[in-house]
Amino acid sequence: MLALRQEVAPAMRVLIVEDDHGLCDVMREFLLDLGHEPVIAYDAESALDLLRSDRPDVVLLDICLPGMSGLDFLRLQAVRELRVPILVVSGKVTETEAQECLRLGAFDFIGKPLAFQRLEEILACLRPPRVTSDADAPPPAPRRRAPRALVALPVTVRECTGVEWEATSVNLSASGIKIRSNGSVHPGPAARLSITLPDGTTRLEVASVLVRADLDGYGFYFLNLTDEQLHRLGDLVQRLAAGQPAHLEPHLGILHTIGQAISTSLDVDEVLRIALDALTQVTGHEISSLHLLSPDGTTLHLRGDRGLRPPLRDINQVLPVGEGVIGRVAESGQTSHLADASESPDLLPAARAVVEQEGIHALVCVPIRSRGRILGVLSLGRRTPEPFTEAEIALVEASANQIGPALENAQLASETRRRLEEIKAAESQLIEREQLSTVGRLTAGLVHEIRNLLTATLSHAELALKAPDDPAKTRQRLHIVVKQTSRAARMLQNLLQFSRPHSMERRPCRLEDAICGVLELEGPELRRNGVRVVTELEPVPLVSADDGQIQQVLLNLIQNAQEAMAAHAGERVLTVRLVGVEGRARIEVLDTGPGIPAEVLPRLFKAFMTTKPSGQGTGLGLWISHALIERHDGALRAENRPEGGAAFRVELPYAAPRH
Ligand code: ADP
Numbered sequence: 001m002l003a004l005r006q007e008v009a010p011a012m013r014v015l016i017v018e019d020d021h022g023l024c025d026v027m028r029e030f031l032l033d034l035g036h037e038p039v040i041a042y043d044a045e046s047a048l049d050l051l052r053s054d055r056p057d058v059v060l061l062d063i064c065l066p067g068m069s070g071l072d073f074l075r076l077q078a079v080r081e082l083r084v085p086i087l088v089v090s091g092k093v094t095e096t097e098a099q100e101c102l103r104l105g106a107f108d109f110i111g112k113p114l115a116f117q118r119l120e121e122i123l124a125c126l127r128p129p130r131v132t133s134d135a136d137a138p139p140p141a142p143r144r145r146a147p148r149a150l151v152a153l154p155v156t157v158r159e160c161t162g163v164e165w166e167a168t169s170v171n172l173s174a175s176g177i178k179i180r181s182n183g184s185v186h187p188g189p190a191a192r193l194s195i196t197l198p199d200g201t202t203r204l205e206v207a208s209v210l211v212r213a214d215l216d217g218y219g220f221y222f223l224n225l226t227d228e229q230l231h232r233l234g235d236l237v238q239r240l241a242a243g244q245p246a247h248l249e250p251h252l253g254i255l256h257t258i259g260q261a262i263s264t265s266l267d268v269d270e271v272l273r274i275a276l277d278a279l280t281q282v283t284g285h286e287i288s289s290l291h292l293l294s295p296d297g298t299t300l301h302l303r304g305d306r307g308l309r310p311p312l313r314d315i316n317q318v319l320p321v322g323e324g325v326i327g328r329v330a331e332s333g334q335t336s337h338l339a340d341a342s343e344s345p346d347l348l349p350a351a352r353a354v355v356e357q358e359g360i361h362a363l364v365c366v367p368i369r370s371r372g373r374i375l376g377v378l379s380l381g382r383r384t385p386e387p388f389t390e391a392e393i394a395l396v397e398a399s400a401n402q403i404g405p406a407l408e409n410a411q412l413a414s415e416t417r418r419r420l421e422e423i424k425a426a427e428s429q430l431i432e433r434e435q436l437s438t439v440g441r442l443t444a445g446l447v448h449e450i451r452n453l454l455t456a457t458l459s460h461a462e463l464a465l466k467a468p469d470d471p472a473k474t475r476q477r478l479h480i481v482v483k484q485t486s487r488a489a490r491m492l493q494n495l496l497q498f499s500r501p502h503s504m505e506r507r508p509c510r511l512e513d514a515i516c517g518v519l520e521l522e523g524p525e526l527r528r529n530g531v532r533v534v535t536e537l538e539p540v541p542l543v544s545a546d547d548g549q550i551q552q553v554l555l556n557l558i559q560n561a562q563e564a565m566a567a568h569a570g571e572r573v574l575t576v577r578l579v580g581v582e583g584r585a586r587i588e589v590l591d592t593g594p595g596i597p598a599e600v601l602p603r604l605f606k607a608f609m610t611t612k613p614s615g616q617g618t619g620l621g622l623w624i625s626h627a628l629i630e631r632h633d634g635a636l637r638a639e640n641r642p643e644g645g646a647a648f649r650v651e652l653p654y655a656a657p658r659h
Helices: 021-033 044-053 070-075 077-082 095-103 116-126 227-241 248-264 268-279 310-316 324-332 349-358 390-466 471-498 511-528 547-566 621-631
Strands: 005-008 013-017 037-041 058-062 086-090 108-111 131-134 154-159 164-173 176-180 190-196 203-214 217-223 286-293 299-306 318-320 336-338 363-370 373-382 507-509 532-537 543-545 573-581 584-590 635-640 646-653
Touching: 013 021, 013 044, 021 037, 021 116, 037 044, 044 058, 044 070, 044 077, 058 070, 070 077, 070 086, 070 095, 154 176, 164 227, 190 217, 203 227, 248 268, 248 390, 268 286, 268 299, 268 373, 268 390, 286 324, 299 310, 299 324, 299 373, 310 349, 318 324, 324 336, 324 363, 324 373, 363 390, 373 390, 390 471, 390 511, 390 547, 390 621, 471 511, 507 511, 507 547, 511 532, 511 547, 511 573, 511 584, 543 547, 543 646, 547 573, 547 584, 547 621, 547 646, 621 635, 621 646
Parallel strands: 013 037, 013 058, 058 086, 086 108, 532 573
Antiparallel strands: 005 131, 154 164, 154 190, 164 176, 176 217, 190 203, 203 217, 286 299, 286 373, 299 318, 336 363, 363 373, 507 543, 573 584, 584 646, 635 646
């Protein structure tokens, strides 16, 4: 029969170096209670003597001591040579002092007020190697251990050498953490740990010291925890140890993060990014990918991933629906969970070698749906050997359920944006077309006018040639030729300016020039229709405008006025006024026509609002004019004049003065 062997924890001689007598008494009592042998020194000098004469197993060292300080004590060659583990007990240690103490050989810190439970833990791990005894030996006193929770949390280890590596915790207590060793790293004595707590987002940053290295991992003790950190850890460990599912908090946290992203973003890429980021936090060892179905439903396209290395990403870029693990999920709409993906017969042949190479074991793929339609597949792979638990699969499914409708909304939003762009482009085309048709109308009128001008010019030139002996008459004729040709040139220049391609370009612009240019262009038509033009142009500051667009608006208003008066009995007077009103320039176009019909007034600036027979009116002129003036941060208004006729008013802000 095999003899049962039991572990016996031997007592330790503990040297307390502390000037506070009260604290010394408590510590002594506590150590005695644990079965240790306390020895007290009230200053560093007597501690040194005791260290030499009566070598202790452990030293509990205060830093603030009368005479030689704790730090000085640590610096002593004799102390360092003795290699007794020294635990610094201090009320206030800065990070630099902590580093200094560690550098000088102290292996841990413990704050004041003293956390006795933690002290007990530390002493427990400093006990000399265990001795074994036969089963009939007296059973050891039961060791009180700090509560410890078996929980896998992502941990980033930053060693003081600058080396950084990722690990996962095996267990956690309020005073330390054990992390899984992956065999390739051998941590130095001191490190900063960054532990992602189960909510998936909070990170606990803490200075730590390595106190144990086993085959299955490394034990770190926390240094200088703040009260808040200590409290938080204590609470968490208690809850986890009390049997609450360790996954509940991170899972809710992940869903919460995804939910929040979805409710605040209508951007497809943003939704995908946040969801994938959140999901790789399940245990910190996951890689994730998200495929969306092509519009024809035959292929899946990789839209986002986390942790895929190039070979796996290449293979995953486009997948056929109905083939491979992910392709089958897209076809069947059923979740697929593989404990070892590389063993699965469903795996695409090209993927098998890469999946093995990447060390992916478990794989879970879930369909993303919205309103019964499959939109894509969300996949999570794991590089550690544990398969996904039911709770984790449920989490991935819940995430996919959240992502589905959000994706559809985001896709709808982007479709709406695309349509709006199309409408804008169509609007611009309409404006251009309307501009071209105005140019066409103007050209017809101008051709007639210029032909008359040229005829008159030609006649004067011929007459001047015929009677060269009358210099006074010849000069007079040549004057007329020059005047007429300059007028024709100006008209063509105006027309050219007006027919420039449509793209808004604001520059400081003199409205008087714009008005005169339009009146000159429209002059022949106005005269032909017997319209008297009255201009009242006050000098006003420059406005910042695209003069071509302003001319287009004025031309439209003048042509409308003209058409309205042409169909109306009575005197035809077109008044164009330019005034400065409350820091803005105002152009008024007034006519003596019939006025705007009452039923038209409320819809005057709407597109396709026309009272003209088809073929004559498009109902776009005022709609476009309104839009163009709004683009200039101005306003276009219309009303009927009390004395009869219509009044249109364009207001434009002045250009900012140049400094
Ligand atoms: P269209 O001239 O092609 O009809 P507009 O948008 O320029 O398109 O004008 C819309 C309608 O507004 C006109 O059909 C007409 O009924 C009315 N309207 C515009 N200007 C005047 C005006 N000066 N006097 C009376 N009615 C006008």
